[in-house]
Amino acid sequence: MSGASTTAHSVVEPSANSKRLAGFLVILYAVVSMVPLAWIFATGWKTPPDSISYPPKVVFNPSLEGYCNLFTTRTRQTAEYIAALGAPNGECDEVTRRREMVIAGASNYLPRFANSLIIAFGSTFLAVSLGVFSAYAFSRFKIPLADDLLFFILSTRMMPPIAVAIPIYLMYRALGLSDSALGMILLYTAVNVSLAVWLLKGFIDEIPREYEEAAMIDGYTRLQAFFKVVLPQAATGIAATAIFCMIFAWNEYAFAVLLTSGQAQTAPPFIPTIIGEGGMDWPAVGAGTTLFLIPIVVFTVLLRKHLLRGITFGAVRK
Amino acid sequence: MPDIEAIADRAASATPHGVAKVVRGLSDRSIAWLFVAPTMVLLLAINIFPLIWTVYLSFTNFASNRPNRPVVNVGLKWYQDILSSPEIWAAMQATAHFVFWTILFQTLIGFSLAYLIDRKFRGHAFWTTIILIPMMLSPAVVGNFWKFLYQPQIGLFNYVVSFFTGIPPSSFEMLGSVTLAPWAIVIVDTWMWTPYVMLICLAGLRSIPDYILEAAEVDRASRWQQFWSITLPMALPFIMLAVLFRGIENFKMFDMVMLLTGGGPGSTTELASIALKRQAFEAYRTGYSSAFAIILFVVVFGLANVYVKALNKVKQR
Numbered sequence: 001m002s003g004a005s006t007t008a009h010s011v012v013e014p015s016a017n018s019k020r021l022a023g024f025l026v027i028l029y030a031v032v033s034m035v036p037l038a039w040i041f042a043t044g045w046k047t048p049p050d051s052i053s054y055p056p057k058v059v060f061n062p063s064l065e066g067y068c069n070l071f072t073t074r075t076r077q078t079a080e081y082i083a084a085l086g087a088p089n090g091e092c093d094e095v096t097r098r099r100e101m102v103i104a105g106a107s108n109y110l111p112r113f114a115n116s117l118i119i120a121f122g123s124t125f126l127a128v129s130l131g132v133f134s135a136y137a138f139s140r141f142k143i144p145l146a147d148d149l150l151f152f153i154l155s156t157r158m159m160p161p162i163a164v165a166i167p168i169y170l171m172y173r174a175l176g177l178s179d180s181a182l183g184m185i186l187l188y189t190a191v192n193v194s195l196a197v198w199l200l201k202g203f204i205d206e207i208p209r210e211y212e213e214a215a216m217i218d219g220y221t222r223l224q225a226f227f228k229v230v231l232p233q234a235a236t237g238i239a240a241t242a243i244f245c246m247i248f249a250w251n252e253y254a255f256a257v258l259l260t261s262g263q264a265q266t267a268p269p270f271i272p273t274i275i276g277e278g279g280m281d282w283p284a285v286g287a288g289t290t291l292f293l294i295p296i297v298v299f300t301v302l303l304r305k306h307l308l309r310g311i312t313f314g315a316v317r318k
Numbered sequence: 319m320p321d322i323e324a325i326a327d328r329a330a331s332a333t334p335h336g337v338a339k340v341v342r343g344l345s346d347r348s349i350a351w352l353f354v355a356p357t358m359v360l361l362l363a364i365n366i367f368p369l370i371w372t373v374y375l376s377f378t379n380f381a382s383n384r385p386n387r388p389v390v391n392v393g394l395k396w397y398q399d400i401l402s403s404p405e406i407w408a409a410m411q412a413t414a415h416f417v418f419w420t421i422l423f424q425t426l427i428g429f430s431l432a433y434l435i436d437r438k439f440r441g442h443a444f445w446t447t448i449i450l451i452p453m454m455l456s457p458a459v460v461g462n463f464w465k466f467l468y469q470p471q472i473g474l475f476n477y478v479v480s481f482f483t484g485i486p487p488s489s490f491e492m493l494g495s496v497t498l499a500p501w502a503i504v505i506v507d508t509w510m511w512t513p514y515v516m517l518i519c520l521a522g523l524r525s526i527p528d529y530i531l532e533a534a535e536v537d538r539a540s541r542w543q544q545f546w547s548i549t550l551p552m553a554l555p556f557i558m559l560a561v562l563f564r565g566i567e568n569f570k571m572f573d574m575v576m577l578l579t580g581g582g583p584g585s586t587t588e589l590a591s592i593a594l595k596r597q598a599f600e601a602y603r604t605g606y607s608s609a610f611a612i613i614l615f616v617v618v619f620g621l622a623n624v625y626v627k628a629l630n631k632v633k634q635r
Contacts, residue, residue, distance in 0.1 A: 014437045026445050030445045039474050151622075152361075159365065159618065161570070162611070164369070166382075167375070194361070254591075293456075300450060
């Protein structure tokens with residue numbers, strides 16, 4: 001970017017008024033586009049009656065009920081039964097008893113969240129490891145038909161997931177991989193490795209060849225030069241690539257809903273199944289959604305300088 | 319820049335002699351293949367082998383819920399059935415409506431935002447990051463919570479619409495009405511993906527060298543002329559890139575719409591991928607759905623080809 005060359009003296013520098021108007025419009029858009037997210041966040045702190053009141057409540061008494069319901073399963077009990085119980089054990093117990101229910105056990109949210117973490121980390125680690133080797137090879141060596149191979153790699157990511165899911169479903173059933181974390185890790189690795197190769201190739205292309213050549217003149221082998229010179233230089237790129245892979249695996253729904261059920265189910269297919277008595281338990285959904293989205297918002301802020309590369313497979317760099 | 323020699327010395331002394339001898343023997347060519355092979359093997363096993371299997375299934379009567387039935391070759395029957403099926407054409411039409419309008423809105427709003435952000439007002443970097451958040455979220459989770467916002471009586475969307483227009487909030491159902499549901503999914507997708515188009519357009523605008531606009535200014539070209547004859551043409555390859563990518567992604571759209579409408583009401587928002595899912599995993603018409611999958615795949619593959627050409631064009635800038 002030519003930020004440095006755009007000085008105050010430049011004739012194309014926008015006037016103060018046009019800047020102010022642009023700023024106003026952009027901030028307006030940003031604020032409006034955040035309203036849905038703010039609303040679902042707020043819903044997580046409402047009571048179920050507050051969450052479905054009309055008109056929608058902007059001001060409300062915050063309650064832990066959504067988060068309590070998210071992490072527990074509850075059974076209805078008679079008032080006499082509840083009255084006979086001892087003092088409530090903590091805030092959640094109290095909130096639940098107020099609805100004439102008692103906590104029956106833990107919900108599936110935590111195990112689903114843990115599955116999401118395991119599958120995201122596992123597939124990211126594999127995809128980035130495979131990707132960095134391939135990217136280096138494509139960046140530095142003459143590989144026959146390199147452009148065709150790179151296109152092939154990218155095209156695998158563009159396949160419609162449902163189209164791929166039909167045979168994967170049959171294949172995993174035959175191999176005993178359906179509804180297993182390992183199966184999902186392998187699948188997400190295959191989807192992410194294409195992104196990893198393309199992104200990392202861009203990052204490695206930017207590392208001058210002279211670095212390795214100098215190291216090799218000093219007696220390094222090619223492999224040593226790769227591990228000790230190129231990898232450390234590519235660390236930022238590898239981290240950015242890893243975050244992109246992790247976000248994909250974290251967000252993925254189509255494969256997860258078709259190929260997992262009890263054991264290896266991740267959070268995205270689970271969150272829409274959170275229901276209370278007589279319909280969706282929106283505060284619990286709000287709470288589950290909030291906890292699920294927070295890591296992504298944090299990563300987005302961390303990644304902001306590399307987002308453009310990530311979404312264009314490394315082609316547009318700024 | 320790190321001191322290469324120091325790193326080299328440290329690395330050389332840290333590498334055991336035996337290992338060094340073995341790896342020294344590897345030529346660049348064998349390293350190249352060693353580095354590329356694992357990726358290729360994985361892609362062949364998890365992408366290409368299933369794809370070939372799908373092609374095979376598309377010529378058979380196989381049904382995944384009846385694995386013991388003898389498999390019979392049916393030739394091109396499924397392909398003929400699909401191309402003459404009114405439901406499939408309805409799904410394609412719903413997909414076309416979705417793709418067309420989402421791309422139109424996202425390009426218009428995304429480019430305008432990028433143009434405004436390029437005015438470089440104070441704090442533009444911060445607000446750009448805020449705007450980018452929706453596109454990073456899980457489409458399924460987004461679909462699920464927009465379903466809440468779209469609830470007719472209690473939802474925020476209806477309330478806001480009625481606040482500004484005076485229409486009673488319970489008088490229309492975004493997700494329950496045949497005429498509104500196709501627009502409900504367009505609105506959510508536009509909310510989610512306009513930032514994507516904006517970010518790529520911003521890169522396009524920033525790739526225009528200042529001296530060109532300065533020269534135009536010196537030649538007394540009006541702002542309007544500058545925009546139409548310099549800014550827009552020079553940003554066009556980037557806009558095309560964003561449009562192509564959104565086109566591919568929305569052609570395959572599944573998760574967000576599945577959670578939001580499930581294809582309903584009736585089948586008004588049953589996009590191609592949702593129709594495919596119903597045939598494959600609810601009706602268990604494996605052969606038929608495999609043929610449909612192949613047709614979708616061919617379309618996406620063709621679009622991807624154009625996309626990569628556009629990528630390379632932009633890359634040369």
